[in-house]
Amino acid sequence: xxxxxxxxxxxxxxxxxxxxxxxxxxxxxxxxxxxxxxxxxxxxxxxxxxxxxxxxxxxxxxxxxxxxxxxxxxxxxxxxxxxxxxxxxxxxxxxxxxxxxxxxxxxxxxxxxxxxxxxxxxxxxxxxxxxxxxxxxxxxxxxxxxxxxxxxxxxxxxxxxxxxxxxxxxxxxxxxxxxxxxxxxxxxxxxxxxxxxxxxxxxxxxxxxxxxxxxxxxxxxxxxxxxxxxxxxxxxxxxxxxxxxxxxxxxxxxxxxxxxxxxxxxxxxxxxxxxxxxxxxxxxxxxxxxxxxxxxxxxxxxxxxxxxxxxxxxxxxxxxxxxxxxxxxxxxxxxxxxxxxxxxxxxxxxxxxxxxxxxxxxxxxxxxxxxxxxxxxxxxxxxxxxxxxxxxxxxxxxxxxxxxx
Amino acid sequence: xxxxxxxxxxxxxxxxxxxxxxxxxxxxxxxxxxxxxxxxxxxxxxxxxxxxxxxxxxxxxxx
Numbered sequence: 001x002x003x004x005x006x007x008x009x010x011x012x013x014x015x016x017x018x019x020x021x022x023x024x025x026x027x028x029x030x031x032x033x034x035x036x037x038x039x040x041x042x043x044x045x046x047x048x049x050x051x052x053x054x055x056x057x058x059x060x061x062x063x064x065x066x067x068x069x070x071x072x073x074x075x076x077x078x079x080x081x082x083x084x085x086x087x088x089x090x091x092x093x094x095x096x097x098x099x100x101x102x103x104x105x106x107x108x109x110x111x112x113x114x115x116x117x118x119x120x121x122x123x124x125x126x127x128x129x130x131x132x133x134x135x136x137x138x139x140x141x142x143x144x145x146x147x148x149x150x151x152x153x154x155x156x157x158x159x160x161x162x163x164x165x166x167x168x169x170x171x172x173x174x175x176x177x178x179x180x181x182x183x184x185x186x187x188x189x190x191x192x193x194x195x196x197x198x199x200x201x202x203x204x205x206x207x208x209x210x211x212x213x214x215x216x217x218x219x220x221x222x223x224x225x226x227x228x229x230x231x232x233x234x235x236x237x238x239x240x241x242x243x244x245x246x247x248x249x250x251x252x253x254x255x256x257x258x259x260x261x262x263x264x265x266x267x268x269x270x271x272x273x274x275x276x277x278x279x280x281x282x283x284x285x286x287x288x289x290x291x292x293x294x295x296x297x298x299x300x301x302x303x304x305x306x307x308x309x310x311x312x313x314x315x316x317x318x319x320x321x322x323x324x325x326x327x328x329x330x331x332x333x334x335x336x337x338x339x340x341x342x343x344x345x346x347x348x349x350x351x352x353x354x355x356x357x358x359x360x361x362x363x364x365x366x367x368x369x370x371x372x373x374x375x376x377x378x379x380x381x382x383x384x385x386x387x388x389x390x391x392x393x394x395x396x397x398x399x400x401x402x403x404x405x
Numbered sequence: 406x407x408x409x410x411x412x413x414x415x416x417x418x419x420x421x422x423x424x425x426x427x428x429x430x431x432x433x434x435x436x437x438x439x440x441x442x443x444x445x446x447x448x449x450x451x452x453x454x455x456x457x458x459x460x461x462x463x464x465x466x467x468x
Contacts (some may be wrong), residue, residue, distance in 0.1 A: 004458070017457075041461065060462070061456070061457070061462050062457075255444060296460060297420065300457060304428065304457075328420075330418055337416065337417075339418070381417045381419045382417075382419055382422075382435065384419070385418075385419035385420070385423050389426075390424050392423075
């Protein structure tokens with residue numbers, strides 16, 4: 001029996017580990033276009049970028065277990081085509097594998113600005129990206145412009161400030177983290193960065209990049225032109241404007257692609273084919289909505305689940321219950337530990353049962369009618385997790401709020 | 406089975422508390438406390454789950 005896992009990052013390796021832990025003894029072929037096992041990503045915008053950690057420290061625990069898992073690990077090899085009906089997988093080295101099971105865990109790739117990418121313009125996704133950016137920061141640029149105030153942009157801005165660099169954070173939306181944080185909470189993030197000396201520009205788009213020609217004829221970025229006509233002079237530009245799931249190779253596979261790989265409630269995309277991590281889009285029964293979650297812990301949780309689900313199918317065992325999860329993530333910015341659980345929408349009511357925004361230590365609950373859709377904590381890890389434990393049982397507002405009774 | 410937490414790495418994300426509240430507790434001071442250092446064998450799966458999910462990879466199982 002053969003299982004092919006596309007992707008050797010967190011979701012893929014966790015799936016491999018789970019298959020072995022649950023007694024699967026067949027072949028496990030893991031392919032990844034990266035020539036090394038991808039790094040554990042959270043330190044790439046923090047400790048490694050800050051220069052506090054050597055690159056080798058940003059390795060996930062599952063990566064260290066690879067030798068004992070008896071995997072057929074093929075690095076530098078991408079899956080290039082899939083026929084979902086026969087589960088035939090074509091690889092970039094020309095080989096064709098007929099698989100009994102397939103785990104799709106290819107992750108996502110960062111969006112870039114359109115047009116030429118002069119030197120000094122960076123995205124941050126892989127260790128290679130991180131070291132290239134770090135090397136430019138080591139040269140002490142006069143100013144770093146960060147385009148996009150999502151989590152990557154916000155963390156990069158904080159790390160650059162900790163290195164003593166001048167930073168301008170540019171966001172087209174009216175507030176930072178607008179895609180995940182309801183209402184005025186993004187204002188807290190903007191204030192946090194301003195208090196640490198970041199120039200924060202909100203509600204203004206990017207028109208384009210300016211560059212200068214060096215003596216050797218090469219182009220190097222010199223700044224960012226904004227849609228309001230202003231100009232931010234910067235020797236380094238970091239683009240953090242989101243990611244796109246790596247599903248291009250699945251066009252024509254027979255799988256439905258809709259903001260990632262469209263799965264059923266058990267993370268199955270077709271018979272014998274499951275998906276996990278950044279690429280998987282599935283109806284989360286706790287919320288009754290289709291989700292795709294780009295978060296570290298989800299890659300582990302869903303990687304485990306998808307492997308168990310696949311194994312049950314291959315062994316003709318009873319299928320697990322649908323994948324019901326309360327997504328959770330953390331972000332470290334300056335000395336603030338920001339954590340969020342759940343999936344609130346921008347229109348949800350915000351209630352602060354503990355602390356206050358002024359003291360920069362608080363818990364915010366998000367309410368939609370009788371439901372609690374999520375919780376945000378700033379330096380309140382205990383409360384965030386207590387609420388999350390309640391939400392895992394049900395989204396009942398009364399139950400979530402009882403944590404503070 | 407002995408649980409060891411590397412407190413230099415631990416940042417009190419409290420994921421372990423969600424997995425095994427009978428062993429891990431993050432208190433109001435935001436620090437993680439071990440309610441027992443030697444949980445029973447029946448908790449091994451939960452302990453392994455806690456190790457896997459810890460964002461700081463701060464938990465190890467000995468024995």
